[in-house]
Amino acid sequence: MxxxxxxxxxxxxxxxxxxxxIVNVLEETVLKRVKRPVIRGIVTQSVVDVVMETVQLRLTDGRTVGSRVxxxxxVSQDNQPLxxxxxxKRIAYREVFTAGKFFKDxxxxxxxxxxxxEDEFAKTRVIRDGR
Structure with missing residues (x-):
């Protein structure tokens, strides 16, 4: 690999x-009163994932905590800011279609x-930082 x-x-x-x-902190503090397990288990995780990735990529020039580590x-394929x-688009495509397309090729x-x-769909690519 x-x-x-x-x-x-x-x-x-x-x-x-x-x-x-972050989800655990939210559940212990803000969502204590929410009794529906669907909201606590599925919706919270999905929303946190999308919001965190979007905010991090947008505000930190294409880097999340994990990508910094x-x-x-x-980066955008046209060398413009993301x-x-x-x-x-990248997040949505990855969550819905990537697994199927990845295993085909x-x-x-x-x-x-x-x-x-997901990068093909969103016209992005991943590079080593500093290149």
Whole structure:
């Protein structure tokens, strides 16, 4: 497995841990009174994931906490600053379609992890930070 693939996996793991901490804090403080498990279990996690990734990528020039730790950055293919619509397209496509498309052509994506299906759709790519 290529180094960029490993770094992207590491980024996802770090982001997942950070978001899980935030969800737990929210559930213990703000959502104590919410009795519906669907809201507490599914909606909260999904909303936190989308908001955290969008805010981080938008405000920190294409970096999330995980990508900073792993030395990666998301950039637009046209070398313009990331747009909020690109970020949201990337997240939505990844959550809905990426797994299917990835497994159909996994060898290609494992060889060059700079552009995964969600990046193709949103016209973004992942680079090593500093390049």
């Amino acid at each position: 290529e180094s960029l693939t490993k770094r992207r996996i590491g980024t996802a793991v770090v982001n997942l841990m950070v978001n899980a901490i 792993m030395g990666l950055r998301v 747009k909020t619509t690109q970020i949201l 996994r060898q290609r994506y494992l060889e060059d992890a700079s552009v995964l299906p």
